[in-house]
Amino acid sequence: MNKYKGYLIDLDGTMYRGTERIDAGQRLVERLNAAGIPYIFVTNNSSRRPDQVAEKLRDMGINALEENVMTTSMATAKYIKKTYGDAAVYVIGEEGLREAVEAEGLSLSEEEADVVVMGIDRKITYEKLAKACLFVRSGAAFLSTNGDKAIPTERGMLPGNGSLTAVVQVSTGQDPLFIGKPEAVIMEQALQALGTDKKETLMIGDNYDTDILAGIRAGLDTLMVFTGVSTREELAEKGNQPVWKADSLDEWSVEKGEVQRD
Amino acid sequence: MNKYKGYLIDLDGTMYRGTERIDAGQRLVERLNAAGIPYIFVTNNSSRRPDQVAEKLRDMGINALEENVMTTSMATAKYIKKTYGDAAVYVIGEEGLREAVEAEGLSLSEEEADVVVMGIDRKITYEKLAKACLFVRSGAAFLSTNGDKAIPTERGMLPGNGSLTAVVQVSTGQDPLFIGKPEAVIMEQALQALGTDKKETLMIGDNYDTDILAGIRAGLDTLMVFTGVSTREELAEKGNQPVWKADSLDEWSVEKGEVQRD
Numbered sequence: 240m241n242k243y244k245g246y247l248i249d250l251d252g253t254m255y256r257g258t259e260r261i262d263a264g265q266r267l268v269e270r271l272n273a274a275g276i277p278y279i280f281v282t283n284n285s286s287r288r289p290d291q292v293a294e295k296l297r298d299m300g301i302n303a304l305e306e307n308v309m310t311t312s313m314a315t316a317k318y319i320k321k322t323y324g325d326a327a328v329y330v331i332g333e334e335g336l337r338e339a340v341e342a343e344g345l346s347l348s349e350e351e352a353d354v355v356v357m358g359i360d361r362k363i364t365y366e367k368l369a370k371a372c373l374f375v376r377s378g379a380a381f382l383s384t385n386g387d388k389a390i391p392t393e394r395g396m397l398p399g400n401g402s403l404t405a406v407v408q409v410s411t412g413q414d415p416l417f418i419g420k421p422e423a424v425i426m427e428q429a430l431q432a433l434g435t436d437k438k439e440t441l442m443i444g445d446n447y448d449t450d451i452l453a454g455i456r457a458g459l460d461t462l463m464v465f466t467g468v469s470t471r472e473e474l475a476e477k478g479n480q481p482v483w484k485a486d487s488l489d490e491w492s493v494e495k496g497e498v499q500r501d
Numbered sequence: 502m503n504k505y506k507g508y509l510i511d512l513d514g515t516m517y518r519g520t521e522r523i524d525a526g527q528r529l530v531e532r533l534n535a536a537g538i539p540y541i542f543v544t545n546n547s548s549r550r551p552d553q554v555a556e557k558l559r560d561m562g563i564n565a566l567e568e569n570v571m572t573t574s575m576a577t578a579k580y581i582k583k584t585y586g587d588a589a590v591y592v593i594g595e596e597g598l599r600e601a602v603e604a605e606g607l608s609l610s611e612e613e614a615d616v617v618v619m620g621i622d623r624k625i626t627y628e629k630l631a632k633a634c635l636f637v638r639s640g641a642a643f644l645s646t647n648g649d650k651a652i653p654t655e656r657g658m659l660p661g662n663g664s665l666t667a668v669v670q671v672s673t674g675q676d677p678l679f680i681g682k683p684e685a686v687i688m689e690q691a692l693q694a695l696g697t698d699k700k701e702t703l704m705i706g707d708n709y710d711t712d713i714l715a716g717i718r719a720g721l722d723t724l725m726v727f728t729g730v731s732t733r734e735e736l737a738e739k740g741n742q743p744v745w746k747a748d749s750l751d752e753w754s755v756e757k758g759e760v761q762r763d
Contacts, residue, residue, distance in 0.1 A: 361627040368625075369659045372651070376658060389634070389672045396638060397631045402672035410651050410664035 242496025245435030246271060246278040247426070247459070249444030250292070252467020253488075254280070257393070260299040261466050263488040267443075268302050270493045278307060281429045281442075283419040283449060285312040285358035285384035285400065286333040306432075311384040311419035312339035312358060314428040318418060319345060319354055319382070327351050329374050331367050331403075332358030336384060357407065357415070358384040359400040368406050375411045385419025387449070391468075420444075421452035430457070441496070443488070447474055451481050462498075464488055504758025505722070507697030508533060508540040509688070511706030512554070514729020515750075516542070519655070522561040523728050525750040529705075530564050532755045540569060543691045543704075545681040545711060547574040547620035547646035547662065548595040568694075573646040573681035574601035574620060576690040580680060581607060581616055581644065589613050591636050593629050593665075594620030598646060619669065619677070620646035621662040630668050637673045647681030649711070653730075682706075683714035692719070703758070705750070709736055713743050724760075726750055 248254065254264040271278050280303065282292065289308035296303035312332070316339040319326060328345050329352035330337055336358040340347060352374040360367070375381045387399035404415055418424045430437055442459045444450020445467025454461035461481040465471060466488075474480070483498050485491055490498045510516065516526040533540050542565065544554065551570040558565035574594070578601040581588060590607050591614035592599055598620040602609060614636040622629070637643045649661035666677055680686045692699055704721045706712020707729025716723035723743040727733060728750075736742070745760050747753055752760045 363625070363627050363630075365623040365625050365660065369656070372660055373657050388674075394631070395635050396672070398627065398634055398668055398672040402630075402668045405667040405671040406660055406664045409667040410658070410660040412650075 241274055241276055241494055242439075243441040243460070243493075244276065244439040245433045245441075246276060247281050247429050247433065247440060247442045247454070248278055249420075249446065249450045250280050250282045250296075251284070251391075252445035253443060253450070253464060254296065254301060255299060256467065257391075260301070261488075263466070265299070265301045267488040267491060267493070272302050274493050276493065277433055277435065279309050279429050279433050280307055281309050281420065281425060281450075281453075283311050283385040283387055283425075285310060285315070285336045285419075286361075287335040288338050289313060291335070309425065309429040309432055310335060310339070311425055312336040313342075314425040315356055315358070315382060315384050315418045316340045316343040316345065317428055318424050319343065319356070323354055323380065326353035326380075328354045328356060329370060329379070330356055330358075331360050331363065331371055332356070332384070333360055333362075352379045354380045354382060355407070356382040356384065357400065357404045359390070360403065363403060368410075371407045372410050375407060375413050381407065381411075381413050381415040383415040383417050386417040386422075387419070420446075420449040421456060423456060426453050426457035426459075445469060447477055447481075452479075454481075455479050462491065503536055503538060503756055504701075505703040505755075506538065506701040507695045507703075508538060509543050509691050509695065509702060509704045509716070509721070510540055511682075511708065511712045512542050512544045512558075513546070513653075514707035515705060515712070515726060516558065516563060517561060518729065519653075522563070523750075525728070527561070527563045529750040529753060529755070534564050536755050538755065539695055539697065541571050541691050541695050542569055543571050543682065543687060543715075545573050545647040545649055545687075547572060547577070547598045547681075548623075549597045550600050551575060553597070571687065571691040571694055572597060572601070573687055574598040575604075576687040577618055577620070577644060577646050577680045578602045578605040578607065579690055580686050581605065581618070585616055585642065588615035588642075590616045590618060591632060591641070592618055592620075593622050593625065593633055594618070594646070595622055595624075614641045616642045616644060617669070618644040618646065619662065619666045621652070622665065625665060630672075633669045634672050637669060637675050643669065643673075643675050643677040645677040645679050648679045648684075649681070682708075682711040683718060685718060688715050688719035688721075707731060709739055709743075714741075716743070717741050724753065
């Protein structure tokens with residue numbers, strides 16, 4: 240019997256670093272497939288569509304279909320649909336967010352907005368930010384796909400969506416509802432899509448402040464892997480600790496549901 | 502004998518609202534000229550050159566030359582020159598800031614930076630913000646012309662430089678040194694240019710959180726006029742109060758240095 244019946248798995252720092260595959264991640268997914276255990280990749284990257292994310296994983300030799308992916312854009316769009324019905328949505332963001340909003344049958348609007356949503360937008364302009372501020376000041380709900388302050392790139396740490404969102408947040412004095420990890424909304428959506436009970440689901444990730452906190456807050460057991468952002472030293476200073484820690488996902492036994500070292 | 506020997510005067514909300522002159526402001530400047538009292542207009546608007554600001558005032562029939570103007574861009578550039586010498590400066594901002602930096606003999610640089618300075622930039626791009634983050638993370642000093650969170654326009658309150666600056670501030674975790682009102686730097690520069698002793702200088706403005714706080718912090722007597730942003734009701738909730746309050750600058754006696762009502 241496998242201890243955990245479902246897995247939620249982070250991508251960057253856990254399955255790959257940028258364009259480089261983390262081999263132990265790929266091998267874990269193979270073991271999950273062999274055991275017939277369902278898994279969903281949960282990502283705060285709002286810029287790409289789920290089919291693009293799955294394709295990137297397959298190109299790396301990692302078994303993934305569109306239904307194995309939950310992006311923060313998908314979670315945001317589903318949340319809007321559920322909470323606000325057929326709202327007019329003003330979007331700052333890239334393809335992944337726009338298409339997710341449209342996929343839920345919501346209307347994108349530049350002229351009026353019941354909801355303003357911000358995702359990473361590398362074509363950000365003052366006019367886009369100005370419109371968002373005007374809509375939020377007029378009473379539109381204010382959402383943001385994720386609060387990541389910086390994103391790692393070959394050039395160094397560049398502005399993340401959390402820092403772009405700060406423009407509207409600071410200017411209007413309104414705090415947005417963040418959807419992505421470590422917040423609750425994306426985890427609820429991912430659990431629902433996975434279909435397993437939270438008591439039997441494991442959250443795996445490399446970033447304490449997003450992945451592990453998200454798992455802890457959602458009531459999941461967590462496995463932290465030191466192949467990405469957070470180090471053992473940083474982890475030691477945190478309050479709530481993950482249930483499991485590993486230097487590599489090769490240490491994880493799918494069957495026993497525990498870290499094993501040779 | 503005139504009680505105050507020099508005046509520092511705010512512009513928007515005090516001398517004009519947008520493109521509309523506040524007549525009582527113009528009449529005060531006439532009385533200062535008749536009495537031979539020096540004055541400098543102190544503005545947090547970094548986007549225009551001082552000669553452009555003076556021209557706008559003259560077009561409104563208000564007596565102003567370039568030497569009667571201290572913009573936050575000028576104060577920023579002078580501060581950089583004094584503090585960092587011949588630094589390489591990476592500028593996000595509009596014409597007023599770029600020209601002020603060049604006017605101090607500093608070199609604008611896109612490739613390396615000892616100092617990063619941000620002013621309002623309505624042609625902001627992700628790449629500009631990315632570069633600022635990389636330079637600040639590499640150890641460049643981080644300055645911002647002013648912390649205004651929103652700017653009033655015909656369309657409503659649009660993002661001010663303080664909210665654009667928040668992108669780099671949040672992303673890097675580094676707080677900038679703000680130069681404009683209510684901070685000390687612009688007031689020191691304006692007092693130096695005016696040449697009067699702070700004990701004999703009056704600061705006039707409509708915005709408690711910028712103009713009046715700047716005056717109080719700089720050790721000046723302050724005159725608050727209710728023709729712009731702040732109301733008497735808002736003022737009542739503030740700790741440090743201005744020395745003088747007026748509904749119109751027509752109430753101000755230049756000779757007696759006090760508010761007079763008929």
